[in-house]
Amino acid sequence: MFTNKKEIILTINQIIFSSLDIREVYETMSKELLKVIDFDRMSVTLITEDNNLYETFVLSKDYAYTELKEGVQYPMEGSLMKRVVQFRQPVIVEDTSKGRFLTDSVLYKEGIHSRLGYPLEHKGRVIGSVNFGSKRKDYYSRKHIAFFSQIAPQLAMAIENTRLFNGIKEAEEKYRTVIENSPDIIFECTKDGEFLLMSPSVEKITGYPANQFYENRGYGLSLCHKEDQERVQREILQILNGRNNSLMDIEFRVIHKQGHVVWLSLEMLPMKQNNDIVGIEGFCRDITERKKLDELKDNLVRDVTHELKTPVAKIEMAIDMFERSIALGDKVSLGRGSQIHEILRNNVNRLKNSIKNILDISKLESGVEPLKLSDISITDIVKQIVCEQKDAASAKNNVLTHQLPSGIPIVKADRDMIYHLTNHLVNNAIKFTEHGKIIISARALPDAVEVTVEDTGRGLDEKTRERVFEKFYKETPSAFGSGIGLAICKNIVQKHKGRIWVESEGKGKGSQFKFTLPMIADTKQKVTTNPK
Amino acid sequence: MKELLIVEDDLEMQEFYKDMLEGEPFTVTLVPNAEEGQKKIKEKIYNLVILDILMDGVTGDRFFALLRRDSRYKEVPVIMASALDEKTYRCFQALGNVSFLEKPFNKERLLSEISMRFGSKK
Numbered sequence: 001m002f003t004n005k006k007e008i009i010l011t012i013n014q015i016i017f018s019s020l021d022i023r024e025v026y027e028t029m030s031k032e033l034l035k036v037i038d039f040d041r042m043s044v045t046l047i048t049e050d051n052n053l054y055e056t057f058v059l060s061k062d063y064a065y066t067e068l069k070e071g072v073q074y075p076m077e078g079s080l081m082k083r084v085v086q087f088r089q090p091v092i093v094e095d096t097s098k099g100r101f102l103t104d105s106v107l108y109k110e111g112i113h114s115r116l117g118y119p120l121e122h123k124g125r126v127i128g129s130v131n132f133g134s135k136r137k138d139y140y141s142r143k144h145i146a147f148f149s150q151i152a153p154q155l156a157m158a159i160e161n162t163r164l165f166n167g168i169k170e171a172e173e174k175y176r177t178v179i180e181n182s183p184d185i186i187f188e189c190t191k192d193g194e195f196l197l198m199s200p201s202v203e204k205i206t207g208y209p210a211n212q213f214y215e216n217r218g219y220g221l222s223l224c225h226k227e228d229q230e231r232v233q234r235e236i237l238q239i240l241n242g243r244n245n246s247l248m249d250i251e252f253r254v255i256h257k258q259g260h261v262v263w264l265s266l267e268m269l270p271m272k273q274n275n276d277i278v279g280i281e282g283f284c285r286d287i288t289e290r291k292k293l294d295e296l297k298d299n300l301v302r303d304v305t306h307e308l309k310t311p312v313a314k315i316e317m318a319i320d321m322f323e324r325s326i327a328l329g330d331k332v333s334l335g336r337g338s339q340i341h342e343i344l345r346n347n348v349n350r351l352k353n354s355i356k357n358i359l360d361i362s363k364l365e366s367g368v369e370p371l372k373l374s375d376i377s378i379t380d381i382v383k384q385i386v387c388e389q390k391d392a393a394s395a396k397n398n399v400l401t402h403q404l405p406s407g408i409p410i411v412k413a414d415r416d417m418i419y420h421l422t423n424h425l426v427n428n429a430i431k432f433t434e435h436g437k438i439i440i441s442a443r444a445l446p447d448a449v450e451v452t453v454e455d456t457g458r459g460l461d462e463k464t465r466e467r468v469f470e471k472f473y474k475e476t477p478s479a480f481g482s483g484i485g486l487a488i489c490k491n492i493v494q495k496h497k498g499r500i501w502v503e504s505e506g507k508g509k510g511s512q513f514k515f516t517l518p519m520i521a522d523t524k525q526k527v528t529t530n531p532k
Numbered sequence: 533m534k535e536l537l538i539v540e541d542d543l544e545m546q547e548f549y550k551d552m553l554e555g556e557p558f559t560v561t562l563v564p565n566a567e568e569g570q571k572k573i574k575e576k577i578y579n580l581v582i583l584d585i586l587m588d589g590v591t592g593d594r595f596f597a598l599l600r601r602d603s604r605y606k607e608v609p610v611i612m613a614s615a616l617d618e619k620t621y622r623c624f625q626a627l628g629n630v631s632f633l634e635k636p637f638n639k640e641r642l643l644s645e646i647s648m649r650f651g652s653k654k
Contacts, residue, residue, distance in 0.1 A: 302616060306586060309615040310542075313636035317548045320638045324551075343544050 008036050009150050016151075016158040020165045025158055037144055039132040041112060044120070044159065045081055046128035048073060054081045054128065078102040084117045084129045090145045091117045094138040107133060116140035118148050120156035127156060185264075185284040188271060191240055193218035196279070205264070205286045207257025225253035225261065232266075239270050239280050251287065263291040300471075303483060307354050311347035318343040357484045361471065364491040371414040371495055378449050378517070379408050381415070382440045385423050389430065396434050398455075400426070403441035411449055411517045417492045418517070424485050425453040425513045433457030436510070448498065448516040459509040465502055489515070534558040534650055537578040539569040539595060540613075541587040545635075549582075552639040558650075566590035570598065577604050580650055582633070585614040593624060600627050609649045613637075 015028045030042055045054045053073040076082045080101045083091050093100055093115040096108040107115065112133040120128045130152065132140065179186050179199045188197040194217050198210040206223060213219045224232050232252050238244045251265050268282030318340050325336055363369050386402045393400035422440070429438045436456035443450050460468060467473045471487035493500040493515045504511040536553075540546050541564050553560050561578070563569045565587060572578075581599065585592035592612060599605045612624060613633040624630055629652060633645050 306615055310635070313615045314544055314548075316636040317638070318544075320636070321548065321551055324639060339547065343547070346544070 005036060005147065008032055009147075012151050013154050016154045020162055022159060022162040025162075029155075036147065037132065038134060038136075038139070040135050041131075041133035043131045044128060044155075045131060046120075046159070047076070047081070047085065047126070052076055054079065074103075080104075080115065080117045080131070081129055084119045085126045088119055088121070088126055090119065090148075091115075092140045092145075093117075094140075111135055113137040114139040116144055116148075118145065118152055120152060120159065122156040122160045127160065130155065182283070183286075187213075187220075187283070188279060188281040189220070190271075190279040191277070193221070195219070197281075205256075205262060205284070206254055223254045225255060228252035236268070236280060239268060240277055242270065242277055245270060247282075251291075261288075262286060263288045304358070308351065311351040311354070314347045315344060315351075318347070357488065361484050361488050361491065364488060364495070372416070373412050374415060375410045376413050376415045376418060377408070377410055378418070378442050378451060379404050381419050381422055382442060382451070385419070385426055386440060389423075389426050392427075393430050393438060396430060398430060398433050398436050398438055400430070400438045401440075403439055405443060407444060408442050408449060409444055409519055411519055413496050413517055414492075417495070421489045421492045421515070422451060422453070424489055425515075428485065428513070429453050429455035429457065429511075432511075445516065448518045450514060450516045452512055452514045454510065454512045456510040459507050459511050460502060460504040461507050465504060468502060469500065493517075534579040535576065536560050536580050536582065536646065537569065537572055538562045538582045539566055539587070539592065540582070540584040541565050542584065545584065549642075552642050556643065558646075566592070566595035569595055573599065573602065573605060578608065580609050580611070580646065582611045582613055582646075585612055585616070596624060596627055596630070609652045611645060611649055 012029055012032050015032065016025055019025050026044065033039070033042070043056055045056050047054050052075065054076055055073050056070050076085070078101060080091055080093065080103060083101070093104060096104040096113050096115065099105050099108075104115075112135065114134050114137055116132045117129045118131075119126045120130060130148070132144070134140065179197070182199055182201055183204075184199075185202045185205060186197065186199040187195060187202075189195050195213045198213040200210050202213065203209045208219075208223065221229065221233060232250065235244075235248060235250050239248060247267055247269055249265065249267050251263065253261050253263055256262050263286070264284045265287045266282060266284045268280045270277045271279040271281045321336075322340050325333070325340075382402050382404060386400055390400055426438065426440060433455045434457070438453070438455045438457075441452045441454070443452075469486045469490040471484060473483050473487075490500050496517050498516045498518055500513070500515040502511055502513050534557075536558050538546075538549055538560060540549065540562065543564075546562055546564070549560070549562060558579075561572060563572055566589060569581075569583075570590075573581075583592040583596055590598075592614075596610060596612070599608070599610070607629060610627075610630045611633050612630060613635060615635040617634060618632040631645065631649060633642070637645075
């Protein structure tokens with residue numbers, strides 16, 4: 001039976017080191033082993049990390065049916081495995097019918113009558129065992145143990161290598177998945193500007209695919225905004241020269257392939273090899289949205305400051321003017337006096353208005369104040385506004401009229417708010433129209449009333465149309481007003497569950513501001529008695 | 533006589549300038565927007581320009597940049613006037629020979645700024 005034993009041991013050892021795939025090792029090995037050891041079943045069981053369980057690593061498929069399944073974990077307690085581990089010695093079971101170990105009865109039922117468990121040791125630690133099973137009773141002996149002792153160390157090493165390899169492969173897989181799916185740019189770059197790693201997200205952020213970075217040295221820096229290039233280069237050099245060992249965080253701009261600016265935040269560390277700095281590694285996050293918000297906030301603070309400070313400044317200057325007049329002649333002339341009076345009056349009004357707007361939007365947004373709903377007539381409100389604003393409109397040579405068909409339904413709404421909303425739209429129309437026409441109209445939709453304020457004035461381009469209802473949005477920084485008015489309008493309409501939007505053919509082509517107020521079921525039937 | 537150009541779109545501010553600078557020993561030209569200002573600077577070289585910043589149309593800061601592109605205006609002193617504070621406009625210092633005048637200002641403050649800046653080459 002033990003013919004060419006040495007040759008077989010050699011072959012098996014070769015097999016063990018020929019592959020990192022343990023199944024492949026196992027299958028070839030079991031074929032070879034069969035030549036020298038008679039077994040009906042062979043398995044490798046490995047102890048889990050917590051030492052309380054063991055896992056069947058591979059099983060021979062000689063048996064069509066077995067309860068011991070690959071990959072399943074079994075308790076150590078009461079097993080042959082426990083004994084092998086405890087005594088670091090091979091264990092032979094002559095007769096499984098005696099039920100010495102928990103697994104014996106299972107194996108007995110499956111026709112295995114004797115067993116041999118051989119410990120697998122690696123670096124002085126038992127990591128598991130190789131197990132043989134035979135249909136014959138009292139089959140395994142010292143001879144088998146002596147033979148197997150020459151293969152076991154290599155097999156243990158092969159298994160550890162495989163485990164290590166699989167661990168690395170798994171970690172690498174994880175690492176790759178993280179890099180490939182990261183929304184941030186992860187990179188490694190040598191001292192010479194050669195990219196060793198560039199995650200695919202770079203394409204989404206900059207418009208340029210990763211391979212362009214791999215193929216071109218220093219490609220990253222060339223995408224940098226001109227004004228930021230020098231600063232970024234300086235910071236990178238600091239790291240490469242070892243003057244900064246900690247994580248460095250800088251913000252800079254790159255130009256997207258399509259020409260627009262993208263803001264990035266870059267965090268980087270020196271990449272080291274044997275204590276020498278060989279490059280940098282780090283990641284870049286797209287912070288354009290945050291930067292836009294910052295800018296919006298800065299502009300907002302600036303605009304509100306300007307809006308509040310300007311009238312105060314002028315009031316102060318008017319007072320100074322008044323005091324100087326007094327000092328000069330003791331008596332303020334009639335003309336000068338009325339001029340000062342007018343400036344004071346205008347600016348107090350402007351200030352009052354700004355403060356009111358700011359308070360209004362805060363109140364609306366906080367939702368503190370409930371709607372004071374009542375049955376209101378859009379027709380009446382429109383007529384009132386046309387009457388009140390006629391003079392203001394004609395002061396800019398505009399004709400202000402209304403178009404109100406009969407039968408505009410009554411709606412349930414907060415009258416003050418709807419008045420404010422409509423009035424603001426008319427005010428705006430007058431502000432941006434000269435020598436033109438402004439028409440307020442209303443019409444009944446199946447479940448809502450739609451109001452339109454149409455003018456022949458300045459009009460809006462697409463960008464402005466999209467943003468005009470944003471809080472503090474202004475077409476130009478100097479545009480008059482706080483930029484809150486339309487945000488308030490939008491808020492009022494939303495509170496009434498309606499819709500507000502603007503239509504315009506473009507710059508210089510007039511605009512139509514429209515809003516709807518939905519009818520509540522029980523008020524649907526009521527119509528204004530006197531629409532004209 | 534020295535020539536002063538003021539670009540200011542706010543009618544009330546224009547009145548304050550007129551009131552404060554009346555009878556002073558220099559000529560004052562007041563224009564309501566940057567477009568008018570550009571016409572004026574083509575006609576002659578002023579000794580000093582006062583610019584409002586937030587104006588409709590071409591803003592003061594853009595007008596300032598355009599001004600510096602004109603070779604005759606490379607060194608002419610400029611005063612930027614605004615209700616906003618100085619730090620918002622620090623970036624304009626790169627354009628050279630500029631100072632800030634925060635609104636509100638009184639007559640004394642305006643006159644001292646003007647006299648200091650006339651012929652300034654800082």
